[in-house]
Amino acid sequence: MKSGKIVTYLLLILGSVIMLFPFIWMVSTSLKPPMDIFTLNIIPENLTFDNFIRVFEESLFLKWFLNSILVALITTISVLFFDTLVGYIIAKFSFVGRSILFILILSTLMVPTEMLIIPWYMMSSDLGWTDSYWGILFPGLMTGFGVFLMKQYMEQIPDDLLNAARIDGMNEFSIFFKIAVPQVWPAMSALGIFTFLSNWNAFLWPLIVIESPELRTLPVGLSFFSSGEAESQWHLIMTGATISVIPLIIVFIFLQRHIIKGITLTGMK
Amino acid sequence: MTNKTSTSNKQTKEQKVSLFQKIRGNHKHQQYLFVYICLLLPIIFFLGIRILPTLFTFNVGFRDWNLLSSGPHPFVGLENYVALIKDEVFIKSVVNTIVYIVFGVFGQLLFGIIVALLLHKINRFVGFFRVIYFIPYVTSIVAISWVFQWILMGNGVINDLLINLGLPPQPFLNSPDQAIYVIIGAMIWQAIGFQMVLFLAGLENIPQMLYEAADIDGATPWQKFWHVTVPLLNPTIVFSAVIGTINFIQVSFTQVMNMSVDGSGGPLNSTITVVVYIYQLAFRQFDLGLASAATVLLFLFILALTLFQMKVLTRKFDY
DSSP: OHHHHHHHHHHHHHHHHHHHHHHHHHHHHHTSOGGGTTSOOSSOTTOOOHHHHHHHHHSOHHHHHHHHHHHHHHHHHHHHHHHHHHHHHHHHOOOTTHHHHHHHHHHHTTSOHHHHHHHHHHHHHHHTOTTSHHHHHGGGSSOHHHHHHHHHHHTTSOHHHHHHHHHTTOOHHHIIIIIIHHHTHHHHHHHHHHHHHHHHSOOHHHHHHOOSGGGOOHHHHHHHHHHTTTTTOHHHHHHHHHHHHHHHHHHHHHHHHHHHHHHHHHHOO | OHHHHHHHHHHHHHHHHHHHHHHHHHHHHHHHHHHHHHHHHHHHHIIIIIIHHHHHHHHHHTBOOBSSSOSOOOBOTTHHHHHHHHOHHHHHHHHHHHHHHHHHHHHHHHHHHHHHHHHHHOOSSHHHHHHHHHHHHHSOHHHHHHHHHHHHSTTSHHHHHHHHTTOOOOOGGGOTTTHHHHHHHHHHHHHHHHHHHHHHHHHHTSOHHHHHHHHHTTOOHHHHIIIIIHHHHHHHHHHHHHHHHHHHHHHHHHHHHHHSTTSSSOSTTTTOOHHHHHHHHHHTSOBHHHHHHHHHHHHHHHHHHHHHHHHHHHSOOOO
């Protein structure tokens, strides 16, 4: 029994090394001077921050970083607001066209994004939306999945609670914000975290819609940087990778309980 | 006197009733106003940015539509579909996508279950290990693809280790035979944490009682795994497999664009996927008709998969 436990721990530690090694090697390379990057030391012999200074000074990483934050934040706020509101309305109000609307929104869940990029691109060119923040943002402002998820949670709120607020003279907007939203906060935080993550990492659509280097998001910027400007300069590529990976890992470690609970919450529903 | 009070009583009662109805009426009115104001933008969004573009793609798929040629886009029926089926690269991309899905999804389920079972057996540092295994899932695919390129290159750290161990160095991403499996490996590595969380939740839902009953019957650990754990995890397995497949189809684009040696599915198209090929057709060759037809086929595939999932998930299991 005891030795079984030890084997379990050993296997888990071995797995952890495989999970972490790419990150360790990435950070290690980013801290080495160009001459040393082919040495096998994990701890750099001649530790230097020159690569970071060079990457920030000679490329647009800071701008790309801010673009990614902007795009992911605006999308997340929009998705949280609209998906929760539409979920609430479909769950708690009866009105003409309710079931048609719900079926319409559900049907969008079956269409993969890949199928929409061509019409989106044609639409953006016609309307002059390409190469702008709005162009990156507009396809993600609401999601069918979020509406579906929030509807499931809104249905659990008792009608009496909402009616009592109505009799007290609260208007519908305050009822939504002050009564309904606090009840579904855990589901909203899960939805928010996943929306942020997927927009932070989005690659296909921003790659297509953006042309100017200064409007690129971090994944697109890093991809062009690695295959273009920094070609084969692995100390610079790894520095760029470190810049785009480490902040998210730090945020994750702070939010990990919410994120892991969120997967179980949204995944198993 | 008495008569008067009774009428005034009646009056106030009537007033009350009508006031109540008025409030209710107002409420109804206010509610309708609220509903339609709030739904205005979402309806425009879902119609204009989701539904109509989808229908438009079907339309483009039946037309000869090149981005560079201005003028009319003639209706060509199924010509694009026929061209795709005859296109060797498209067939290659379909076969590759199936290889990605079969090996990739099987791999992430297998390792996800193994890690979940290991974590389920211990009671200290569970949270710590969970965080470590989950980290790859939250990190940027682009960044991690370049890290793998760096680690696996000809004179990279893994080949250095192989040489030090007395083994021959491997071409990895430069080899038409190995590249696809290297990319699958990287995708599995990134997805293990996600699957682990789903399976941990599934394992926690299995009543301890069943294991105790199996113990009384003298079941071996292996029998307990096959006859208690696996059947009860079945819904989780189906769910994970379908989610994993749909994710794989989409995520593979980013991974292949950033990990393959030429950045577009090489060497020799050995790592190209359907989505990468759609991207090339639409945005390198500007043949929107052909690309749209390919996305329609992708859509039908995902639809079939979703229907299959619903059928399997709603099936009742007899324990």
